Amino acid sequence: xxxxxxxxxxxxxxxxxxxxxxxxTLNQVIRDGLRLTGTxxxxxxxxxxxxxxxDERGRAILSCITLAVECDGRSITTVEGVERDGxxxxxxxxxxxxxxxxxxxxxxxxxxxxxxxxxxxPNPDQRAIDEALAGxxxxxxxxxxxxxxxxxxxQQIAASAGTETHGQPG
Amino acid sequence: MHLPPFEYVRPDSLGHVLTLxxxxxxxxxxxxxxxxxxxxxxxxxxxxxxxxxxxxxxELQGVQAMADGGLRIAAGTTLTDLEHDPLLAExxxxxxxxxxxxxxxxxxxxxxxxxxxxxxxxxxxxxQTEGWRDARSGCFKTDTQACHVLATSDHCVATSSxxxxxxxxxxxxxxxxxxxxxxxxxxxAEFYREDGANPTVLxxxxxxxxxxxxxxxxxxxxxxxxxxxxxxxxxxTIAVAVTGSNRRVxxxxxIVNALGSHPMPLREAETIIREQGLNxxxxxxxxxxxxxxxxxxxxxxxxxxxxRRLVRVLLKRAxxxxxxxxxxxxxxxxxxxxxxxxx
Numbered sequence: 001x002x003x004x005x006x007x008x009x010x011x012x013x014x015x016x017x018x019x020x021x022x023x024x025t026l027n028q029v030i031r032d033g034l035r036l037t038g039t040x041x042x043x044x045x046x047x048x049x050x051x052x053x054x055d056e057r058g059r060a061i062l063s064c065i066t067l068a069v070e071c072d073g074r075s076i077t078t079v080e081g082v083e084r085d086g087x088x089x090x091x092x093x094x095x096x097x098x099x100x101x102x103x104x105x106x107x108x109x110x111x112x113x114x115x116x117x118x119x120x121x122p123n124p125d126q127r128a129i130d131e132a133l134a135g136x137x138x139x140x141x142x143x144x145x146x147x148x149x150x151x152x153x154x155q156q157i158a159a160s161a162g163t164e165t166h167g168q169p170g
Numbered sequence: 171m172h173l174p175p176f177e178y179v180r181p182d183s184l185g186h187v188l189t190l191x192x193x194x195x196x197x198x199x200x201x202x203x204x205x206x207x208x209x210x211x212x213x214x215x216x217x218x219x220x221x222x223x224x225x226x227x228x229e230l231q232g233v234q235a236m237a238d239g240g241l242r243i244a245a246g247t248t249l250t251d252l253e254h255d256p257l258l259a260e261x262x263x264x265x266x267x268x269x270x271x272x273x274x275x276x277x278x279x280x281x282x283x284x285x286x287x288x289x290x291x292x293x294x295x296x297x298q299t300e301g302w303r304d305a306r307s308g309c310f311k312t313d314t315q316a317c318h319v320l321a322t323s324d325h326c327v328a329t330s331s332x333x334x335x336x337x338x339x340x341x342x343x344x345x346x347x348x349x350x351x352x353x354x355x356x357x358x359a360e361f362y363r364e365d366g367a368n369p370t371v372l373x374x375x376x377x378x379x380x381x382x383x384x385x386x387x388x389x390x391x392x393x394x395x396x397x398x399x400x401x402x403x404x405x406x407t408i409a410v411a412v413t414g415s416n417r418r419v420x421x422x423x424x425i426v427n428a429l430g431s432h433p434m435p436l437r438e439a440e441t442i443i444r445e446q447g448l449n450x451x452x453x454x455x456x457x458x459x460x461x462x463x464x465x466x467x468x469x470x471x472x473x474x475x476x477x478r479r480l481v482r483v484l485l486k487r488a489x490x491x492x493x494x495x496x497x498x499x500x501x502x503x504x505x506x507x508x509x510x511x512x513x
Contacts, residue, residue: 022178022221025208044171045209046277047401059250059279065208066280067201069178070223113276134400135274 007072011036012081020068027051027063029071030078038079038108039063049136050109053078058119060112060132079108082115090160091115094153095146102140109136114150123158126151171212171299179222184229184348187222187377192350194220196374201225202246203281205273206289214300215290215311230284230379233257239385245284245378249334250275252283262383264390268337268409271394274401283334284378287345287358291328291366291431292403293319293470310367320468326366327431327468329403335362335433336409336425337392343383349376359425359435366431388413388421391491393484394428404428405472408484415497416448424456426484429464429477436463439485448493456489457482 004019011034018033027044030036030053042050044064051064056075063076082089091114094100101107110133117124117132124132129150138146179198181187191198199218201207202225210216224230230246233255241257249269252258258266272278272286295318296303296311308314310326317323339359346355358381361370372378388411396402407427414420422443427433439456446452461478468474 022176023173025173044212046205046273049274049276052276055279060276061279062205062276065204067178067204067208067221067223069180070201070204070225116275116279131400132275134398135276137400 005069007068009068009071009073010075012077018068022067022069024068025064026053026066026068026071026076029068030063030076036078036080039112040105040108042105042109048106048109048139049113050106052109052112052116052136054112054116054119058116060116060135062135077112077115079111082111089115089153090156091118091150091153094149094156098145098149098152100142100145100149102138102142106136106138106140110138110146114153117150118154118157124154129154173208173211174214174217176211176218177220179220180226181222181224184227187224187227188348188350188375190220190222191375191377194222198222200377202230202285203248203277205277205281206285210290210297213298215296224377236382236385241383243283243381243383245287245380246282249278249281249283249286253278262341262386264392264409264411265334265337265341265383268333268392268394268407271333271392271404271407277401283381286332286334287338287361287378287381288370288372289330289332291326291330291369293326293328293366295319296328319470323468325364326368327470328366328369329428329470330362330366330369330430330432331403331407331428333394333404333407333427336407336427337390338381338383339425339433339435340390340392340409340411340423341383341386341388342411342423343381345381346379347372347376348379349373351375353379355382359433362432364432369432386411388423389492389495389497391488391495393488393491395480395484406477406480406484408481408488410485410488410492412443412448412489412492416493419444419447424485424488426464426481429481430467434464436460436481436485438463443489448489453486453489453493457486460485 004021006017006019009016027041030039040050042048046062046065052060053063054077055061113136198220201221201223230244232244234242252269309316320327343358344355345358345361390411392409394404394407406429409425411423422440424436424440425433438459442456460481467477
């Protein structure tokens, strides 16, 4: 076995120097090392999406199939880093208000998948929402409410920014 | 699933990658996006002793416009970066559509084009956990001369399912492979072999460097049929590129994938379209021969009968799509009227 190496990883704005072995995944570092257990561990093969986090470009990536050693120097946002100053993000608020949760295991992954969409496309249509969430599906049958919550949050964000989304008054 | 033990190597240059691949011949895998490799390693389908990380190398990133209107796509470019590239949207909309069809946004944010070209074939016996596979003996892909999907087969029949591949072949793309022995460029159509266990001509010491897509003046189409719209592997994919007008077709390329162990050209259908042009009758005739164009196919994932019916539907839809498109000298120019070919 090759020795551990130190990686410099920023998680939710906090810098960490962490010793990792070659076979450790980003998911293991986040959950077992940093004890940020909002990010879940599911299929560990890139199909279920519950391990989704955002990378430095704001894109949704799968922490279970990302090697920790490859995250040296990178900056990651997990679901714990989405709220600001103790206030929930409009996405989180919309999930609450619309009851877009059943068992809740997929929720952090869905929030981070939707964040990945908002970070890269601030004014997405329903097609773009469906596509962004297709890699992280609620298997409890609650996926429709999730889609509604994301669409609702986008409207809320647009309304507070004083702009309009796709023809709908904000 | 924890990953099996391996050593991680971070090379400092492209030359270093090639040296490592040469020295560690057969014991090392290149790690790009990792979306398939790490999942397969979790299932103990692959147990490389070394992983060579290439995401750090700027030489393997980016899309370059060539003077002739074509593209050079560095193999480590992520599929999302490709989708967002204005050159692709402008000049190669069919390629963009095929890349968008791969897996999910999450996977495309990580996965690379080179990785999609080298995507291993899949079957319902081998692509399982080690415990599942242990219930029977090995197979052509692991360590035994046997196939549990098709007992009478003398080779691996696992399915080739990369979505970008048929579209790239239809565009006449080629791929540059590099090793310490030098570089070679092969047409993508010749990159694949009719053997699920060893599906490409990539040597153990070679790296996929770049994909070249020539300028496209053809009318093109891509279709993928899946159980669900998102994240599924295709039950069948097709890409079509037609040179010329509906009346006079100079060349037709029709490539299907996910129906066998390698991407397949439908040669007889291509000939019919080239000789008869694009019209209702010729499309009907091409669709009628498509089923026999497939050659021998298996009941893997879906029954062979379903595949033969599916290819007919795919071919008709793709050719109808192309037939309705306007034809001009360059597909990325707005051409108001179909141009008449003057002999």
